[in-house]
Amino acid sequence: MSLIAVTTLVTGSVAHAAEVSGPAADPAVETRCPWVGSDAPVEQRIDQLVSRMTLDEKLDLVHGSAVPFQFVGPTYAGTISENPRLCIPQLGLSDGPAGVGNGHTGVTQLPSPMALAASWDADLANRYGATIARESRGKGADVVLGPTVDLLRDPRAGRSFETLGEDPHLTGELAAAQVEGIQGEGALAQSKHIAAYNQETLRNLPANDSVVDERTLQEVYLSPVQDVVDAGTASVMCGYNRLNGVHACNNTYLLSQVLKGQFGFDGFVTSDWFATQASHAAANAGMDLQMPGGCHYGPRLRRGINSGAVTTAKLDDMVSRILRPMFRFGLFEREDDGSPDDVVTGPEHAAVAREVAEKGMTLLKNDDALLPLGDDTGSVAVIGDAAGERVIGSGGGSPHVIAPEIVTPHDGIAERARRAGADVTFDDGSQAGEAAEAADVAVVVARKWSTESKDNRDIRLSDKDNEMISEAAAANPNTIVVLNTAGPVEMPWLDDVAGVLAAWYPGQEYGDALASVLYGDSDPGGRLPATYPVSQADLPAADADRFPGGSYDEGLAVGYRWYDREGIEPLFPFGHGLSYTTFDYSELQVDGDGGAGTTVAATVTNTGERAGSEVAQLYVSHPESASEPPKRLEGFRRVELEPGESERVRFELDERSLAQWDVDADRWVRGAGGYTLSVGGSSRDLPLTGDLAVEETTPVSEPTPPPPPGAPEGDDPAWTKIGNVARCPVESLYAGMIGAISLFGLPPGDQATRPPRNPTDEG
Incomplete structure (x- = not known):
């Protein structure tokens, strides 16, 4: 029997958790904390609150509340403690990208993100994200630790099922749709990871260093991150890997120059769990929140503030970035009646x-x-x-x-x-x-x-x-x-x-x-x-x-x-998948000059005798002088067609669709020349092709800004690192254990509350 027919209905607390905003604040609270229930602009409310905060209160907001030897939690994957004096609510961060994790029960076990990616369905990705958000809020959490924007660089990667596939465009489109679904239900999305985190082996250790050239980094591994930022993701998580010798969580280029500068991200950056390996350098590089504990961003960051290694203005910016989405999503006014013990599936x-x-x-x-x-x-x-x-x-x-x-x-x-x-x-x-x-x-x-x-x-x-x-x-x-x-x-x-x-x-x-x-x-x-x-x-x-x-x-x-x-023949190509019916492509039309708003249209017809689904895919081939791969996915549309039915599918290009990264100019550029646009049912089945001429080379983005003042080139200075280890021995130990565990792995958890079984002779 289907679980759809037998699962417990979602009850009162979950229905309430689906509301984006709660009732108006108590008048007494409004007097004591005027930023609660206020109609003032978010930035004004942030300034009001930050001006009232002591140094201790600011530091408490930029790290989790897990105690030493507590690997996650308390309650969720991570938690920022509430501040009753200033009416700042607790912030609970919950795994994860495939449903509510952290050992909680009474939840829906959704298919993996790879299963979602195989649907090539952005609307379904939105509803997938919304489902996770409703259940997370029903459990009392505020932040969903997902979606994943890492690419499937190699299928041997332990987290391959957690990705949305091997292509940056497919990943970016589906992840952006998930962000919109999650945040449409009032939860905060934390997209992960920035960037080029594609393996588990020796993660969080110096030996795990992704050595990536700038063009590849921008065009492949950062492209989905820009998509989720454009979709409004509240938070971004930095990964366990080093990038070109510098840990992702204290990497100025990734966090300040690209994410906050080039992409214009105004939310907060969170460390992966025990990925904080610097204190002053991490803060100055652009990491705003340490998880799950608080030694590096507690006593060690306090020392940095007192010594002048980290400015008060930098700490205020970190605090403001965490408060910003909390105000935007109404967390200060929300009644928190969800509970980890509630049954939230249905x-x-x-x-x-x-x-x-x-x-x-x-x-x-x-x-x-x-x-x-x-x-x-x-x-x-x-x-x-x-x-x-x-x-x-x-x-x-x-x-x-x-x-x-x-x-x-x-x-x-x-x-x-x-x-x-x-x-x-x-x-x-x-x-x-x-x-x-x-x-x-x-x-x-x-x-x-x-x-x-x-x-x-x-x-x-x-x-x-x-x-x-x-x-x-x-x-x-x-x-x-x-x-x-x-x-x-x-x-x-x-x-x-x-x-x-x-x-x-x-x-x-x-x-x-x-x-x-x-x-x-x-x-x-x-x-x-x-x-x-x-x-x-x-x-x-x-x-x-x-x-x-x-x-x-x-x-x-x-x-x-x-x-x-x-020139390698795959066993099965990207985009391939059979239906129980057949489809025909016809009438390709290209309109535009290659810039934003250029459209490509084609007709897809179900030529078989059964209803079926098809995913029409658009690929772009660049001029040879661009040194791009032979083709790049730049659009897709899923259609459901009855026998004999046709549908006109339309792809709209954006500024990056025909662009490449110019490493000399540090920006996206659409080069002059002839482009080929191909449409079909897989990367190796493209019956329709059309040409498009771009008359002149055009910059299509602003350059990546330089490092901000005081930003580090790498880790903390040696003497600061020694102080980090001496003052934070448990966090340092756990940081190393993250990498050591990759040599033998962790045992699998339970698949279900009621264990699956083999059938007996009686069925």
């Missing part, structure tokens, strides 16, 4: 989880149209304990969410097959060949675990799973493989199976969503957000110097751009 949220799972499931292969299954399928063998007790709904680490219950692949298929009059058997994989041979169709479910804290050694399934698939395929040519993995994997058995479906850690509604796709109740809606290579050796960062070595000398050629540039 049928509406479970329905979002199922929709994401269905629209994200990506059909990679479907020989002889074996799928969808029909009434002529009399028996189905479901094979693999990943279809039962070892099901994965959610990956590990900060994105991990505990479901009330997961609909397993076996249970979902069994229920749907029963309605179709088919028999279903189950085998845990130990007798895969026998089970497959005895059925009309074999559905083999494989898995590969991935988690924050540890990278994977390879992109291979386990030997056990590969053998299980091969045995089933040898016994039954009608074998469908369901891959529940964090990202691309090798498929040595591909030629022997009839079909392959990628599921991407699809959350609590996994089984019902899978059954719906297998039986054609819903079209497989997914398109690949990442390229599948034939082998690991084909990966852009396959060289150990790149991953985990830290050299980004593949440059702009990330993901599909690498395969295009190097």
